[in-house]
Amino acid sequence: MGMIILGAFALALCGGGFVGAVSLLIHFLAMRKGHGSWKHYLLISGVVTVAVGVSALAWMFGGPETAGAPTGDDYNRAIFGAALLGGRARIGAARRTAGPVQAQYTGADGSRGRSGLMRRQLVSLGFTALLLAGCSDDSPGPGPELQADAGTSVPDAGVPTTKSAKRGLAFDLATPEDMAAVAPGVSWWYNWxxxxxxxxxxxxxxxxxxxxxPMLWNGNFDAARIESILRANPRIQYLLLLNEPNLTDQANMSPxxxxxxxxxYEQVARNTGVKLVGPAMNWGTMAGYGDPVVWLDAFYAAYRAANDNRDPHIDYxxxxxxxxxxxYHLDRLTKYGKPFWVTEFANCHxxxxGAQIDSVAKQRVQMTEMVAVCERxxxxxxxxxxxxxxTNDPCFASLLGAAGTLTELGEHYLSLPAGAPEAGSAP
Incomplete structure (x- = not known):
């Protein structure tokens, strides 16, 4: 029975949950068998609590040369240890020389009583020590030597177990190998x-x-075909629209x-239920409309003038x-009251x-900062x-190298942490 209880203690100790209740239950069961008392349990627990508190104060005021701060798990393990020691080590009143408890350890001639008791105490103490050591977390905490300069290098965080729903790729993925390479950290893609x-x-x-x-790059599309595609793929909920209309070598369309x-576009949305994402603005080359805010202001004004002062249907x-x-540039666009899809970004300065991006290392730093903005x-x-x-990659921005192989930058993109757990939920 004692080994079953100790096995349960081990599971509880490693789990670290319900600390007070379980430790009290441990001692209650021990008391039922004549081991220990409430006084001893409370005394040991109190000493443990004081010791943890003193350790915490020493860490707070002792400076970086002191050991790391005690954690909640440290305290949990200590309290469990107190319960085990108070229940099994026969402290104080548990040290009886007669009675049913002592009889369990004493032979007919009384010769084995003291040595049997001692062996069991030592086994109990040894098992307790093993539990406390085996369930501890020996991984080193972050110290000054692990703190990198965010402006010069950014350590990988490791591929996340849950990828960001926000994170995508602007690229015409064309093979299963490339899909498999980016899938662990990319949730969506488009190809214009x-x-x-x-x-x-x-x-x-x-x-x-x-x-x-999917994307409707400009006005050259067959609405019936697009609606057929969307109905055949009900998981598609969004439709990207009008790629960089203020660039003369892109959609090249006046407001x-x-x-x-x-x-x-609005008719397609009414017929299929998709949400409209666009226009996809950039700083452009169209005379008088290089600033995306200037282009959008003129677009809204022209649409309202032609549609009884109604705003265009734009979801994002x-x-x-x-x-x-x-x-800064996202902040300038908040005047339109719409959430954003940042459907192309990198730093090609x-x-x-002196601030030019002329290496993968510099692009990596910029990627980290830009992704953090989007996630936050x-x-x-x-x-x-x-x-x-x-091809030739003037911005050192490629995520893929050989077929199905991530570049250093690609591995970093996949490893970057997601923001809040609700990232990607509909605003």
Whole structure:
């Protein structure tokens, strides 16, 4: 019976839960068999509590040269040890020389009583020590020698067990090998078209745990075909729209032309129930509309003028950014009252001013900072790094090298921590 109880103590000790209740139960059972007393249990527990408290104060005021602060688990183990010692070591009143308890340890001639008792005490104490040592966490805590300079290097956090629902990739994934490489840390991707590459397995959602998000890059689309695709894939809930309309080498669409196009997007949403994400703005090259805020202001004004002063149906604004200052530029766009999809980002600062991104190490630091902004902000619903594999890669931004192989930067992207547990939930 005693070994069964001790086995239960071991499980409770390693679990570290219900400390007070279990330790009290331990001592109560011990008392039922004549071992120990409440006074002894409370005395030992009190000493343990004082010792832990003194240790905590010493850590608080002793400076970095002292040992690490005691944790809740340390206290849990100490209290359990107190219960075991108070219940099994026969302290005080438990040291009787006669009675039914002593009879269990004494032979007919009385010669084995003291030695039998001592052996059992030593076994109990030894087992207690093993429990306390075996269930302890010996991993070193972070010290000054592990604190890296965030401006020069960023240690990997390890591939997360739960990937961020926000985290995506702007790249035309085309093979099972590349899909498998990014899947542990990427939740979605898009390729600037309405459908995935033909090389992507049809069961990508269940096989890789990734969503594909279609895009209508400009106004050149067949609404009936798009609606058919969306109905055949009911998991698709979002539709990306109008890629960089203020860049002359991208969608290249004036605010007035975009306002005329927008009702066609709205009709697709009414017919299928998808949410509209766009336009995807950047700082552009269109005369008079390089600033995305200037373009959007003119777009809203043109749409309202043509639609009885009604605002366009936009569920999320898209934004792209390739320099320092991502958070500042997102803040500028909050005036429209929409959450964001940051559907392209990296830092491609190339001016020879000392801040240029000319190495993987520098891009890695920028990736860490930009991802942290997107994870932290509640108004960023999704984000996608640009890109997977880039020929000659002027920005040192590729996540993939050889087929199915992550680059150093790719491994880092997958390892970066998610923000709040509710990250990715609908705002």
């Amino acid at each position: 078209s309405p459908t995935p590459h033909p090389g992507v397995p049809s069961d990508y959602e269940t096989r890789y745990g990734m969503d594909f998000i 007035q032309a975009a306002a005329e196009l927008w009702p066609r 604004l898209g934004f792209h950014w390739y320099d320092y200052g991502l958070e 190339s001016q020879p001013d 902000r509640q108004d960023v619903f999704r984000y996608a790094w640009f890109t997977g594999r880039w």
